[in-house]
Amino acid sequence: MSKRFNHCRATAPLAAVCVLVAGLTGCGRQRDGDVYTVLNSSTDETYHRWDAQAMDRCGERLGVTVEQLSVPAAQVMTKALRMASSKSLPDIVQFDASEMPTFAEAGGLTDLETLGLSTRDIPRGIVDFGSYEGTYYGAARSVNTLALFYDRDVLDEAGVAVPTTWDELREAARKLTRGKRYGLALSAGGAEDGVFQFTPFMWSNGGDETRLDGPRVVEALDYWKALLADGSLSRSTVNWTQADVNDQFMAGNAAMMINGPWQVETLNTKKSLRWGIARIPAPRAGADSVAPLGGTVLTVPDTGDPERQRTAGRIVACLAGEKEQLSYALKSWMVPADAEAAAVWRERVPGLRALADQVATARSRTAKLGAGWPNVSLALQSAFQAALTGESSGAALKRAQQRATSGN
């Protein structure tokens, strides 16, 4: 009895130590030969399933197993950084394109062209979207952007044509505002959502993120202020995410909204809603409507194992290949990155043609600032919120520019 007791007493701490050691060594474990891991943000059940199917097909073709590790979008970067410091980076990381430059600048990514990926069939804008300082690090499967969604029934009833210029948009929004319904809904929330929505107004007007206090940016913000002053925008706009904007539109609280194709799946669940989609109005007739490019890119982190990186490159090439792009884009309503796939997509989804047009002239947020984007984004969101809640656009943007350049 006592012997057994002693035995137990000796083994318990030993077992604890073993667990601890196993746990610690598990962090730096050896990669399993034929199993390749993709870190992505497909936590949503449908996206996770679509990705799993695509990865199975590509894995089968290359004779390997591809697994995905999905974390919330906001955690991909920190998760990848932690994995880098414990030398356990996955073989492929799917970054939001606006975050990729940060990881690339830290020296964590491999040039995809050295791994045999070609950029020949990809439109210039989308190659830039996946590049940092001229090097092609990220292959996009699909891209998205913003467009003007409108309620066909409401516009028909009011006899309002789909607006194409800022003046028309302002006029239409004013006419469509009635009772509880606002003419337009957009997101000016204090996160990347709001900044993403401000960029088409800033860029189409000739403004630039490198000079936030430039007159063109001030003018764009004044336009937002005017929409709010007209009563065409809800004052809750500053507290709305893009998902909130979609909810308001679906509930009939807004006749038009600025939003992206990722909402289409949800929009289609409401059968009674007949919606249409158009390019975001430009400042003047004939001016370009420049929208932001959004979406994720597949990257191959530098794991120090050239052989595995080559295979990872082949997996990326397969996932971002024309066939897989089209299959993914048709399910997710995103626009394929590949030119030929995009052409097929336009035929197959005629209702969303406006999105394909918008993508063709769309711009990447990080093309000019690279890893400096987060600072500017934070300064900008604070500025448009201050302006929409009373401050003058000029003063708010001046402060934003100071904050962005001081790096604070």
Added chain:
Amino acid sequence: MTTSTVTAQAPAKPSGRAAAPDPARLRRRRTLAQWGFVVPAVVFMVLFFGYPLVRNVVMSFQHYTPKTFFTGEAPFNGLGNWSNVFQDALFGKALWHTLVFTAGSLLGQFCLGLALAVFFSRRFPLNGVLRSLVLLPWLVPMVVSGVVWRRILDQDTGVLNAFLGTLGLGGDTPWLTSPGMALLSVILVNIWIGVPFNMVILYGGLQEIPRELYEAAALDGASAWRTFRSLTLPMLRPVITVVLVLGFMSTVKILDLILALTDGGPADATQTLGTLTYQNSFVRLDFGAGAVVGNVLILVSAVFAVLYLRASRTEGK
């Protein structure tokens, strides 16, 4: 019994009794056992509290960026991070918001919690049912409360404004959308969340006060207010200290509620030290600056922890 007294009184007689256990060995075994109990706790503290704390302080003097995760190199930059953070206008704002938020939340939570505790310490039908209902806000996860309240407080479609509208009280309050109002709204939501905790602990404290004291007070003809002030409050003092200190610790580092309600906005009107740390470390990925704000937060908490320990020590005497 006798042997022990003998050995204790005459330790200078070493060779006398060979049969009795060696006192030196006994003592060594005892110290060993004592250390055996202490060491796991010390190791735990050093590993899980000491190391991160020291690491955070060191990090605040380093240029710690995404690159560091690859190279492992984080060059020291002296007071660079500190002066950057202190020169940032946002830091002063966040510090002020944190103080207002903490003071406002504690005041509201405590007063309402105490009032409810006193109310429920009387006997009346449905007391138990009502008391458990008051606990509900505490059971709901913070993020869920945040999301629900964001809907409730929406300026146009929120339930609260609709309700105020039907009462003829305006109903157009920009709860979360005006920089002048948002901090107050966030405090109100946090009070709603914190009242149950205060009530439960204070209610427990009230149950501990002997009934006879109240009877004596009644015999002496003390008024209700006099009884509360001269009897209930002094008897409740230790419990009040605990409630306030614990409340302070959990309020000063607020992050999740604000992220869910306003994301620090509008126009940074609800930025606190917690959200600023988050923004510096996980949005801007400037971990050095994040560590500086984190350290300030720890320092503020530490001051109050010391005050608390002092207070509880003097009470113990």
